[in-house]
Amino acid sequence: MLFHSNYRNNSRDKMCKLKTNLVFILCLYSILLYPQNQTVKNSFNEILKKKAAQFDQESNFNKAQYFFINKKWDSTLVYSMKQLSSGNNKELSDYCHYIRGNSFRQLKLFKEAQKELNLISKDFPFYYLADKYLGEIYLELKEFDKAISHFEKLEKRTPAQTPDYKISVIYQNLGLCYLHLQKFDKAEEYLFKSKELKEKENDNASLTYLYMNIANLYYTQYKDDKAITYFEKSYSLSKQIKDFDKKRDAALNMAVVEENRGNFKKSLVYRKEFEQWKDSLTNQNKIWALADYEKKFAVAQKQKQIKVLEVENQLKNTQRNSLFFSAIGLLIILTGGVYLYAQKAKNSKIILTQKNKLDQLNNTKDQLFSIVSHDLRSSVNALKTSNSKLSTTLETKNYDELNQLIIQNSAIANGAYSLLDNLLHWAMLQTKQLYFHKESVHLNSIVQQIEYNYKPLLLDKSITFENSVPKNIFILADIDSLKIIFRNLLDNAIKFSNENGKISFYTRENNSEYCELVIEDNGIGMSQETIKELLADNDLLAKKNDSEIIGTGLGMQLCKQMIKKxxxxxxxxxxxxxxxxxxxxxxxxxxxx
Amino acid sequence: MDNIHVLIIEDTPEQSDALEKVLLQHNYTVVGVARNFTDALKLFYENTIDIIIIDVFLNGKPDGITFAESINIIPNASKPFVFLTSSQDRQIFERAKLTKPFSFLMKPFNELEILYAIEMAVEKFYDQINVFLSEEQNTVISNNHLFIKKKNALKKVSTNDILYIEVEERYCNIITEKEKFVILISLTKINELLDKNKFIKTHRNTIVNSDKIEEIILADNLIILKGNHKINLSDTYKDFIKKMNILS
Structure with missing residues (x-):
């Protein structure tokens, strides 16, 4: 901004120009320091490393020197502070103060740096360096008198005593100080001393500024011709170096000089060059900014990628979870299915047994019906026809035949009744509803009681009946089932006996636990096949044979089952x-x- | 010897008539025929009954069982009874069975069966089974009566009427004030079953009803009972006299 205002006013005000140049010098100064520092540090750093190796137990000092050499100023400050507060070694303290002072200076904290450097004891082998830095600090702080006092100390040292920097630098700094104090003679003297040394060293970069400083010196004293020579020298040197700042400053100086000479065309050319260097600088800055931006962009990109990865991860997690849950769900469904299947199988088994039972019951019922429909029906039908015959006989008053018919009727009725009774008992036995109670039974009495009912029938066929069961025999049986058995067997015996036959009930004594009862007839008998058929263990009734005399087989089945029971x-x-x-x-x- | 008194509980007249006929034929006395539960209870309490024949179903309800249950509750009132039934319904049987002792007869029945059933009921009631039909014994003894089987029918003798019992091998001569008859029972058994406070063994083969003793002549070893029956008193069995003395 300062340059621009000057440029626009286009005044030849010397003070203004001086000011401008002074600013140049200040800027120039810090840049000048740079190559010097490099040398200083190198030799100092070697000593520092040696010291660190010597005091390798002092970890804080080691760390501090490490960070100092690597130019990590903040970390250096931290560890040197720790070393100072813990360690009592004076030598190390001096090193610490020195590196701290240097670090503060690098961080532009000049006051702090000053303090630290002042704490260094006079015995410190690099004390002269501290002097140099103090001088430079005072120069920075524009306390030129103090700076001069420090620099003069160094000036007296021989170059052999100062391996860390060049004496030319000291001369230049002294020159600068005097320039600022407007002691132009001394300033000229020192600057030319420095110039001689530098020209020998062929340090173009430093010479550019040195020439600039000399030019400024002359320019301030209005020795414009001399000044311009040096400005041009500076400008021409600047062409050979790469430093944009120096190129720019040289160009600007030329521009100002030409402007002041009224040579605007040239001034404009220099100005343009200045602008160009300035642009390059900004460009460079821009490139830096761009790089920074790119870096940020890359970071953002990375962030984005990370986010995408995170989302992907989340997605994967969700997928895995859903897979897991679906697997569990499937397992549950499978288990449930198996359970239901087992249940179903169980149910079907129950249903099957129930079906079998029902089938059996149905079979029983069917047989019942077949018997009822055939035998019972025919019996009742016979009774019916016999009755109608009876009524017609009654009309004719044929009493002999009447009696005959009545006997026949009662026989039919008896047969039908016993059939019905058997049927009932058999059905009850099948459905397990029959009341069954075993008790002591007098066998002889029961045979008598059964015989009593069959007396007319026996008489009719003139069958002799003999009950020779001893009266002292008692058996354990259900009395009603026993009666059914005897009734059926006696009925059969009568049925299969001829006229004038004989039926006898008697016991055979051969066992104390069992009573053996024999029912004997001298009737028509039966074949072995028939016996086999009768004894066959068959819950269902034997198919009825066509012979009238055989009957249904129901009675025999009933007997067998009752006896078993x-x-x-x-x-x-x-x-x-x-x-x-x-x-x-x-x-x-x-x-x- | 008296007839057995029977109470018939039967709602069907034909059946009760047939039953009555059979019973009368065999010298049973039918005290009455009840047609329903109330009548039955009335007749039961008004008369001396030895046995009851009960139809399970009275007018379609199993009141016969209810009756049996009722008389079973009253102590010492219960008498032997026989259920008549035409149903073999298991549930009815299970209920009837609880009225112990339980005897039943399926309808239809012939006269032999009803007589057998009555005998069985008496045996079961007095808990002396297989008596009437065995060849060793024909008498069931209760506290008050002897039930004696004569031919196909039962007779009873009140224990109060007995003067003394004389044992002769497997038989016992029962001597009452009015008559004298023989029953088939061993002395040991009759001794066990009779009331021991009342019937006293006075001799190896004689049991005397102590209520009937009029005089004991120790000098002659003689007991004189009512009706001037003279009984020998053996020395072995004299101990009972001490008891009597204490009592008098």
């Missing part, structure tokens, strides 16, 4: 035309009374 046995001995023996056994009760 009474814990008895049942056997048949028979010979055709000789007779049949039915042998039953029942558990006996030994009567102690």
């Amino acid at each position: 009474n814990n008895g046995t049942f056997t048949i001995e028979s010979e055709i035309n000789i007779g049949t023996k039915i042998i039953l056994t029942f558990p006996k009760i030994t009567n102690n009374g």
Whole structure:
């Protein structure tokens, strides 16, 4: 801004120009320091490293020197501070103060730097360096007198004593100080000393500024011709170096000089050059900014990628979770399915047994119906026809035949009744509804009671009946089922006996636990096949044979089942035309009374 | 010897008539025929009954069982009874069975069956089974009566009427004030079953009803009972006299 205002005013005000140049010098100064520092540090750093190796237990000092050499100023400050507060070694303290001062200076904290450097004891081997830095600091702080006092100390040292920097620098700094103090003679003297040395060293970069400073010196004293020579020298040198700042400053100086000479065209050319260097600088800055931006962009890109990855991860997680849950769900469904299948199988098994039971019951019912429809129907029908015959006979008053018919009727009725009774008992036995109660039974009495009912029938066929069961025999049986058995067997015996036959009930004594009852007839007997058929263990009724005399087989089945229920046995001995023996056994009760 | 008194509980007249006929034929006395539960209870309490024949179903309801249950509750009132039924319904049986002792007869029945059933009921009631039909014994003994089987029928003798019992091998001569008859029972058994405070063994083969003793002549070893029956008193069995003395 300062340059621009000057440029626009286009005044030849010397003070203004001086000011402008002074600013140049100040700027120039810090840049000048740079190459010097490099040398200083190198030799100092070597000593510092040696010291660190010597004091390798002092970890804080080691760290501090490490960070100092690597130009990590903040970390250097931290560890040197730790070293100072913990360690008592004076030598190390001096090193610490020195590196701290240097670090503060690098961080532009000049006051702090000053303090630290002042703390260094006079015995410190690099004390002269501290002097140099103090001088430079005072120069920075524009306390030129103090700066001069420090620089003069160094000036007296021989170059051999100062391996860390060039004496030319000191001369230049002294020159600068005097320039600022407007002691132009001394300034000229020092600057030319420095110039001589630098020209020997062929340090173009430093010479550019040195020439600039000399030019400024002359320019301030209005020795414009001399000044311009140096400005041009500076400008021409600046062409050979790469430093944009120096190129720019040289160009600007030329521009100002030409402007002041009124040579605007040239001034304009220099100005343009200045602008160009300035642009390059800005460009460079821009490139830096761009690089920075790119970096930021890259970071953002990375961030984005990370986010995408995160999202992907999340997605994967969700997928994995959903997969897991679906697997569990499938497992549950499978288990449930298996369970339901098992349940179903169980149910179907129950249903099957129930079906079988129902089938059996249905079978029973069917047989019942077939018997009812055939036998019972024919019996009742016979009774009916017999009755109508009876009524017609009654009209004719044929009493002999009447009696005959009545006997026949009662026989039919008896047959039908016994059939019905059997049917009922059989059905009840099948459905397990029959009341069954075993008790002591007097066998002889029961045979008598059964015989009593069959007396007319026996009489009709002139069959002799003999009950020779001893009166002291008691058996354990259900009385009603026993009666059914006897009734059926007696009925059969009568049916298969001829006229004037004989039926006898008697016991055979051969066992104390069982009573053997024989029902013997001398009737038509039966074949072995028939016996086999009768004894066949068959819950269902045997198919009815076509012979009238055979009957339904119901009675025989009933007998067998009843005997079994009474814990008895049942056997048949028979010979055709000789007779049949039915042998039953029942558990006996030994009567102690 | 008296007839057995029977109470019939039967709602069907034909059946009760047939039953009555059979019973009368065999010298039973039918005290009455009840047609329903109320009548039955009335007749039961008004008369001396030895046995009851009960139809399970009275007018379609199993009141017969209810009756049996009722008389079973009253102590010492219960008598032997026989259920008549035409149903073999298991549930009815299970209920009837609870009225112990339980005897039943399926309808239809012939006269032999009803007589057998009555005998069985008496045996079961007095808990002396297989008596009437065995060849060793024909008498069931309760506290008040002897039930004796004569041919196909039962008779009873009140224990109060007995003067003394004389044992002769397997038989016992029962001597009452009016008559004298023989029953088939061993002495040991009759001794066990009779009331021991009342019937006293006075001799190896004689049991005397102590209520009937009029005089004991120790000098002659003689007991004189009512009706001037003279009984020998054996020395072995004299101990009972001490008891009597204490009592008098």
